[in-house]
Amino acid sequence: MDNGKKLTSQKQDFSAWYNEIVHQAELASHSPVRGCMVIRPYGYRIWELMQGSLDAMFKATGHQNAYFPLFLPKSALDREAEHVEGFAPETAVVTHAGGAKLEEPLVVRPTSEAIIWPIVRDWIHSYRDLPILLNQWANVVRWEMRTRPFLRTTEFLWQEGHTAHVSEEEAEEETRRMLGVYRTFMEDWMAMPVITGRQTDSERFAGGLRTYGCEALMKDNKALQAGTSHNLGQNFAQAFDVRYQTEAGEHVYVWSTSWGVSTRLIGGLIMTHGDDEGLILPPKLAPYQTVIVPIWRNDEQRGLVLEAAGRVRAELEAAGVRVHVDSRVGVNPGAKYYDWERRGVPIRLEVGPRDVEAESVMAVRRITPAGADRKTQVPMAGATEWLGAMLVSIQDEMFSAARDRRDAATVRGVEDYTEYRNLIETQGGFAFTGWCGDAGCEQQVKDDTKSTIRVIPDEEFRSETAPVNCLCGAPSVCEVVRARAY
RNA sequence: CGGGGAGUAGCUCAGUCCGGCAGAGCACUGGCUUUGGGAGCCAGGGGCCGCGGGUUCAAAUCCCGCCUCCCCGACCA
Numbered sequence: 001m002d003n004g005k006k007l008t009s010q011k012q013d014f015s016a017w018y019n020e021i022v023h024q025a026e027l028a029s030h031s032p033v034r035g036c037m038v039i040r041p042y043g044y045r046i047w048e049l050m051q052g053s054l055d056a057m058f059k060a061t062g063h064q065n066a067y068f069p070l071f072l073p074k075s076a077l078d079r080e081a082e083h084v085e086g087f088a089p090e091t092a093v094v095t096h097a098g099g100a101k102l103e104e105p106l107v108v109r110p111t112s113e114a115i116i117w118p119i120v121r122d123w124i125h126s127y128r129d130l131p132i133l134l135n136q137w138a139n140v141v142r143w144e145m146r147t148r149p150f151l152r153t154t155e156f157l158w159q160e161g162h163t164a165h166v167s168e169e170e171a172e173e174e175t176r177r178m179l180g181v182y183r184t185f186m187e188d189w190m191a192m193p194v195i196t197g198r199q200t201d202s203e204r205f206a207g208g209l210r211t212y213g214c215e216a217l218m219k220d221n222k223a224l225q226a227g228t229s230h231n232l233g234q235n236f237a238q239a240f241d242v243r244y245q246t247e248a249g250e251h252v253y254v255w256s257t258s259w260g261v262s263t264r265l266i267g268g269l270i271m272t273h274g275d276d277e278g279l280i281l282p283p284k285l286a287p288y289q290t291v292i293v294p295i296w297r298n299d300e301q302r303g304l305v306l307e308a309a310g311r312v313r314a315e316l317e318a319a320g321v322r323v324h325v326d327s328r329v330g331v332n333p334g335a336k337y338y339d340w341e342r343r344g345v346p347i348r349l350e351v352g353p354r355d356v357e358a359e360s361v362m363a364v365r366r367i368t369p370a371g372a373d374r375k376t377q378v379p380m381a382g383a384t385e386w387l388g389a390m391l392v393s394i395q396d397e398m399f400s401a402a403r404d405r406r407d408a409a410t411v412r413g414v415e416d417y418t419e420y421r422n423l424i425e426t427q428g429g430f431a432f433t434g435w436c437g438d439a440g441c442e443q444q445v446k447d448d449t450k451s452t453i454r455v456i457p458d459e460e461f462r463s464e465t466a467p468v469n470c471l472c473g474a475p476s477v478c479e480v481v482r483a484r485a486y
Numbered sequence: 487c488g489g490g491g492a493g494u495a496g497c498u499c500a501g502u503c504c505g506g507c508a509g510a511g512c513a514c515u516g517g518c519u520u521u522g523g524g525a526g527c528c529a530g531g532g533g534c535c536g537c538g539g540g541u542u543c544a545a546a547u548c549c550c551g552c553c554u555c556c557c558c559g560a561c562c563a
Contacts, residue, residue, distance in 0.1 A: 142563080145562080146560095152562065152563075297521065298521095329521095
């Protein structure tokens, strides 16, 4: 399963630590194709669990799944000027197919607005056809210069929501609603706290009106944009002539939105919770919420222990717990412990002859640091209730720990530029500062410190007293969150 | 595209300076003994030494050309 080596220290080289976890926890493999990734079954199972809960939330907010073509005619992408300018440098283009040169090149979708709206426009005639609330689970391709497993890959899996509305207010409401859905998912399922807010114009979706995002802070104090929600205004409706007839009989353009999260979230999960022993998964997204490791010395004990393990498993399964019995022969219990710790399983249950005798199981929580007293003896009779409650508790503890770490790495009220630069270069983290609103100033700080304005935070995240000045000394027009980011 | 590094077994690499049978650890296969924190012994399998050319009796090693990957920057969900 692995090469038996300890992980490197995350303090020394977070990037190497991250890559080792990805490989040792069997989440992904390198692809022979540049910058692409192979998601292995264990990693894909995490994605499936993410898909499941997100999809349920999309359905609960009235959305329906659909599927649209992988290829965009180049002319369609060209329809929205800012959109094509934003995405053209990173598109892959098919020029030949069927043994001949194509009359019109096809662009492998970097996002699907340019294929969805030319199609969906024919579904919309009247105000009674609106809103259109669609979601697509798909892969997209963006030819980025630099790639990292899950965080930035040439090809990635995601969901993209696309909606059309009768008014700007409705579109804005939808944009904000889905940002909220993302936040709920990230915090309640991933146990990853985020700051929500609006992006500055320089970070806005190409062709959109307003972009909102969720920003998380990784363990190395770098920010990760975990999801975005865009109010596209009428830009795409105009580009693709998507109109409807109002009650009064006028033909007017729809207001559209789009929003997406990707397999990048798996990277966020790793970098929010992992430690030197490997991955740590929140119970709600763990392929196995518990793994039972049977321990025996001879065939007789093996029979007894496996029988007891089987009973515990059956009871847990009946209670809806995702459980696995690691009954591999010829692998020592210790080796199994390391395997499942590396793969982030929240609770390990050990069942040996002594436990069978005492009618109990030995439970070990992944989030408790290695040490003498981390094992808890749990009576077999109440094991299912104990474990169910413990999974809930672990989910909460993980969120609290991540939020505390994020808050501890957050600084407010910095106005002096030297102090800011020093902060970013030494400890990193989120810095709440003022901003003059000038894009030139934003760019200057970026060039200078490699840090960017991550988000203009929503009200609940703002400081009690608004900053007076921007880092440049000019009066601040709004508070912003700055950080170095992935 | 600029700066640096590396291509040898599934993985991590040694061997290259100074040419002479293709190597180690881990992983894998079989056998026996083991199993409460990464088991031991024995026996095996596995190679286009990145690619092409050149020098030489002889090239992983020297020479020429090419390709690829990784790291740091510029781009980004």
